Amino acid sequence: MHPAFSVIFFTTLIGVAQGLFIALSMSKVYELANQELGLGQAFYSVGGVFVLALLVCGLVASFFHLGHPERAWRAATQWRTSWLSREVIVLPVFMLVVFLFTVIHFFGGSSNSQLAMSLLGVILCFTLFICTGMIYSCLTFLREWATPLTVVNFTLLGCASGFSFATFYADLMAPELVGLLGGMAIMLTIIAFFTRGWALIRNQNLKPKSTLQSAIGSHHSRIKQVSQGQMGGSYNTREFFHGKPLTFIRNIKRIFLITVFPVPIILLWIGMATDASVVLFFAFIIQYVGLLMERWFFFAQANHPQNLYYQTIS
Amino acid sequence: MTQLALVIDLNVCVGCHACVTSCKEWNTSGSAGPLPDDNPYGADPTGVFFNRVQTYEVGSFPDTETVHLPKSCLHCEDPPCVPVCPTGASYKRAEDGIVLVDYDKCIGCKYCSWACPYGAREFDEHDQVMKKCTLCVDRIYDDNLPEQERKPACVMACPTSARIFGDVHDAESEASQMIRKNHGFGLMPEWGTQPANQYLPRTIRQSAVAADDGTE
Numbered sequence: 001m002h003p004a005f006s007v008i009f010f011t012t013l014i015g016v017a018q019g020l021f022i023a024l025s026m027s028k029v030y031e032l033a034n035q036e037l038g039l040g041q042a043f044y045s046v047g048g049v050f051v052l053a054l055l056v057c058g059l060v061a062s063f064f065h066l067g068h069p070e071r072a073w074r075a076a077t078q079w080r081t082s083w084l085s086r087e088v089i090v091l092p093v094f095m096l097v098v099f100l101f102t103v104i105h106f107f108g109g110s111s112n113s114q115l116a117m118s119l120l121g122v123i124l125c126f127t128l129f130i131c132t133g134m135i136y137s138c139l140t141f142l143r144e145w146a147t148p149l150t151v152v153n154f155t156l157l158g159c160a161s162g163f164s165f166a167t168f169y170a171d172l173m174a175p176e177l178v179g180l181l182g183g184m185a186i187m188l189t190i191i192a193f194f195t196r197g198w199a200l201i202r203n204q205n206l207k208p209k210s211t212l213q214s215a216i217g218s219h220h221s222r223i224k225q226v227s228q229g230q231m232g233g234s235y236n237t238r239e240f241f242h243g244k245p246l247t248f249i250r251n252i253k254r255i256f257l258i259t260v261f262p263v264p265i266i267l268l269w270i271g272m273a274t275d276a277s278v279v280l281f282f283a284f285i286i287q288y289v290g291l292l293m294e295r296w297f298f299f300a301q302a303n304h305p306q307n308l309y310y311q312t313i314s
Numbered sequence: 315m316t317q318l319a320l321v322i323d324l325n326v327c328v329g330c331h332a333c334v335t336s337c338k339e340w341n342t343s344g345s346a347g348p349l350p351d352d353n354p355y356g357a358d359p360t361g362v363f364f365n366r367v368q369t370y371e372v373g374s375f376p377d378t379e380t381v382h383l384p385k386s387c388l389h390c391e392d393p394p395c396v397p398v399c400p401t402g403a404s405y406k407r408a409e410d411g412i413v414l415v416d417y418d419k420c421i422g423c424k425y426c427s428w429a430c431p432y433g434a435r436e437f438d439e440h441d442q443v444m445k446k447c448t449l450c451v452d453r454i455y456d457d458n459l460p461e462q463e464r465k466p467a468c469v470m471a472c473p474t475s476a477r478i479f480g481d482v483h484d485a486e487s488e489a490s491q492m493i494r495k496n497h498g499f500g501l502m503p504e505w506g507t508q509p510a511n512q513y514l515p516r517t518i519r520q521s522a523v524a525a526d527d528g529t530e
Contacts, residue, residue, distance in 0.1 A: 067422015
């Protein structure tokens with residue numbers, strides 16, 4: 001498939017936002033169990049502002065993917081059948097809950113209402129991760145995507161990047177939480193390494209289910225395309241192929257495997273041990289840039305069966 | 315239940331592209347406005363066509379056959395492009411089974427084209443909506459056309475009568491009879507889309523002319 005940067009930015013930005021919200025909610029529960037912490041409301045309200053800002057940036061990025069963004073409200077109507085429609089409903093509801101979470105903490109609402117908003121937000125976070133992952137995973141013939149690992153990886157990578165950001169954020173706002181959040185960030189990154197690696201190995205071993213034989217209905221063992229019917233390009237030659245050489249693909253894979261997993265883990269560890277905010281900041285930034293590449297690779301890796309009809313110009 | 319569709323005879327198609335050009339002509343001249351046709355005389359032409367003919371070589375020299383495959387939207391009975399559309403712009407008509415795009419609802423997210431395994435949908439970069447074969451729904455119900463012309467433009471244009479239009483759920487229609495007689499098949503059956511458009515396979519034909527005919 002041809003990766004669209006608007007969708008890459010959208011999924012990675014809301015992933016960080018969702019992970020950050022889960023981190024804030026985890027901190028809230030941790031604070032309840034350790035009353036002596038006294039974190040203050042600002043930690044949560046400012047955190048909520050960051051979550052909202054990331055969600056809004058992601059949403060704005062996604063609008064660039066649409067031909068008619070002014071009709072985007074219609075996208076909520078087919079929630080009975082379309083995962084994209086479900087995501088279009090869950091995302092604004094989540095944004096509303098985050099807004100209420102921020103406002104309740106800013107104005108010092110009751111502890112019960114704060115906890116209720118956190119819990120509701122976490123449920124919506126996971127619902128949103130599922131909706132976003134299922135958009136790709138429900139297309140059965142895009143076999144690189146059609147696995148539960150897609151939803152798992154969207155969730156784990158989003159949470160890992162969100163907790164990395166939360167670690168840096170906590171170092172500035174609530175240093176007593178750095179150990180908890182940084183430890184979670186490292187653990188999530190390690191688990192994500194295994195699940196993303198599993199998906200990569202699975203995809204390498206996929207055997208195509210659609211062949212030239214099934215594409216044109218001939219049973220002969222040797223079929224070759226002579227012409228695709230036009231010499232110019234078309235939507236079919238642009239949208240379903242990444243257009244990059246094989247070496248580029250291989251290099252992107254190697255770079256993202258390094259920048260999403262081992263480098264942030266090492267930097268988080270150093271940052272926590274030396275209490276250096278700058279190191280924690282770079283841990284997040286490097287992981288996020290790596291995630292942009294990982295998402296690009298995710299989209300580029302899918303082989304669409306329609307490419308069987310567009311193999312030779314003439 | 316009616317399911318209108320095309321039956322395309324691969325035994326007879328010569329790859330002349332008459333169906334491609336007549337489809338483009340009909341759909342670019344209608345009330346929906348022109349179809350993209352960019353840089354037609356330039357170095358890198360591109361455009362939207364609802365019907366394309368791909369050509370394949372089957373076999374090894376000298377036992378090869380050239381197979382021309384005209385392909386447009388197959389109007390699947392279980393279309394994967396319909397449930398994924400978030401706005402409901404992609405729909406299958408209950409009365410005749412034609413799969414259509416409502417250009418007024420489409421937001422141009424391109425999700426439906428990802429969901430079509432055949433690559434039958436093409437995005438109009440100028441109108442920023444998804445477009446595809448309409449089975450000439452504006453011809454087949456047009457009372458201003460004479461009855462024998464109420465068929466898709468591609469069916470009218472084919473010089474070898476390789477395209478047959480009809481109701482594939484009606485066992486007595488010409489289309490259904492051709493499918494039964496000549497072992498019609500659908501493309502990529504492994505994905506369960508149940509394409510309504512069926513193709514008639516290549517068969518070995520006996521020549522009608524005797525071997526010694528034409529010699530003195």
